[in-house]
Amino acid sequence: MTARALVLGALSLGASTLRAPLRARDTELLATGLRAMGGHVSTVDDNLWVLRPRPLGGPARVNVGLAGTVMRFLPPIAALADGTVRFDGEPRARKKALAPLVNALRTLGVRIDAEHDRLPLSVHGIGRVAGGHVTIDASASSQLVSGLLLAAPEFDRGVVVRHVGPPVRKPHLDLTVHMLRAAGAGVDDSRRDVWAVEPGRLNGRAWDIEPDLSGAAPFLAAALVTGGAVTIEGWPAASRQPGGPLLEMFELMGGAAALTTHGLVMRGSGAVHGLVADVSRVTEATPVLAALATVADSPSHLYGLRGSPDRTTALAEALGGLGADVTPEADGLRIRPRPLRGATFRTNDDHRLAHAGAVIGLAVSDVRLDDVACTAKTLPDFPRLWSTMVHGGNGGSGGAD
Template sequence: MNATAAPKKRRWEAPYAEAELDAVVRVPGSKSMTARALVLAALASGPSTIRRPLIARDTLLMVEGLRSIGVDVDTADDERWTVAPGAFKGGTEVDCGLAGTVMRFLPPVAALADGPVAFDGDPHARKRPNDGVIKALRDLGVAIEDGGRLALPFTVNAAGRVEGGELAVDASKTSQLVSALLMAAPRFEQGLDLRHVGDRPVPSRPYLDMVVQMLREAGAEVDDSEPNRWRVAPGELQGREWVIEPDLQNAAPFLIAAVAVGGRVTVEGWPTETTQAGDRIRDLLTQLGSRVEWSRGGLTVVGSPRPIPAELDLADASELTPSLAALFGVNRGPFTIRGVAHIRGHETDRISALVTELRKIGADVEEFEDGFRVNKGGATTGTWKTYADHRMAHAGAVAGLVIPRLRLDDVACVSKTWPDFASVWERTIFGRGNAEGAEA
């Protein structure tokens, strides 16, 4: 099967936990770091290696997108990819699938090609907002044909160069807009002086810390000393070795599982210092009454199955929302999540989808523009819809821990960031020794 193709739907009965957990889990590499490493390697002046990359649909779509514009990416060794940059070529097409990283990170790179580059993706991807990138590139003088949609499909009519200079954007919908522009900025003739001018702050700020740090590691000169302003000087990026950390967003449901039913779950190799937004789960689970400790070669959560009611602002760690929502949806409340209005534009409208599915299991939920409140959880079994969204599948898996015979209408959507999620989840819950994921 083509690993970049949209997966065929697969129904799945989420494992019901009949006892407390005791598991050690290995998760694959960070999608966010792998995607950024691939783009920075493609923009560099020499070859790079990427160790322990994430092998999943999103990252393979990024690989194929880069190959289509002339970058040589060798993925023969699952543990070590090599990237040999070349002149970017036009007259080609990029399949974005459902990957926000591809549809946002590659257009600024494609703007440096010698001809037009067409972008399209899955039907769901055409509903995802991409007005930020399209408007920003137009403001930089890049011609884009989009039929007035400000979304996929569109064509970047590249002319081989981008002037750069000063640019004002509203990045309140997604931090990926800022990341996309910053990574390509060293190749702009004047670099980039980027300002965020939206009424709301840029969400998911740790991702910006990640991209600034990685740019500096590649030799870029980046000044982010002023709030909502990033200045990147023109210059060469250096080829280098990138070592990818475990994906802490993908790890979070496993730690949350220990809270849902009690017991201990360890994620191997959890970094002691990281810019990944998923690292915030440590503090959140402590706040909810569980014990978090470094042991057994990683980060261990000793869970309390009765979390403390809380009101959480997840603006900087919104990917944690679905699994936490499921935890709250099967517990006595009240629990509130706010600050995540931007996740309405993710793979699906996650706020609406979560509220719908939580109500189906019998939870009493109030919906807000930027989040929701669970007044009391439920335990009604049935079918949990995943909306072609890997995080919604994670949420359904968490809910199924305490709701017998809860079925997900599609678990195959997890291929986006972790094709082996379901099998690793089953081994974790059913206690078949250490649970190892896809090659990391």
């Protein structure tokens, strides 16, 4: 939500404010990228960001780090800038296939230099994009569609995006459409796998940013592993995020969730059950669900992961390093519980894998994460919050008993 509000604010007429934005590595990189192109993003304090409209231009350089939102949301914005914007990132980011986005932008009239359609790439903006119809395979990431939709109101003819290929993950696309409409855009998503955005100016507005519910997954899982209880403060009663499906998964695995005046309370039953489920709506939480599955009382089959082959492979290898019986499949994982051993858990510089390793560490002695700093990607305070929870304190964003 923070990433989308930043992009919409940069393109809007009038100022926009972000209340309680997610302050993390990915969102800081996105804000820095907008500033590099001439955008005005100011920080009043940790709980308030302000964006004011300014013409975007180059030459500029944008560091995407490893942030999918930066590498997929900002090139369409750069196409609207006047000048050349060069994008690059960490070595692993250069392995990410951006061909669907690059080819879509070229179809819409944008000049892009990108060897093998990967980073580094240069977008040669002329201050406007013709727009029109594009067909794209966004099965690798729904962000490929969101990036086009967020910029589309500024295109001369708007855009009609048609997805072809395996099913695309919907919750984050629904959030994109909702926020576009809230900023004044005309969006038609009535046809399956087709999104049409009309040309028109967006309105600056105040955005109240919800907490990132996927970041709560390891804390919720802690209740199941320990047979205790965890309270997540600030859990919204209604949300565009897939909070409901996430809680359903935890309840199927033995948890009991209740929304109280103090927050969302998850209680463990003392047993963790295996899970057979389509996790396509909660892919960000899949590593944590897989971690729970390794200590469950029955086998699990997590499927619906076609868009995350690298993470699935790395997750299987990391869990296998602890002795887990994990079989990767084309669209998921099969996990058969067996005794685990303490060892170094390889996070592969993936914040979600670090969350999974922390969860297993509650059930298995001597589990060591080779890198917990990677959690700064979306939750910089994770080490402190986790330590506070485990030691029975009240960390402000989560408590445990």
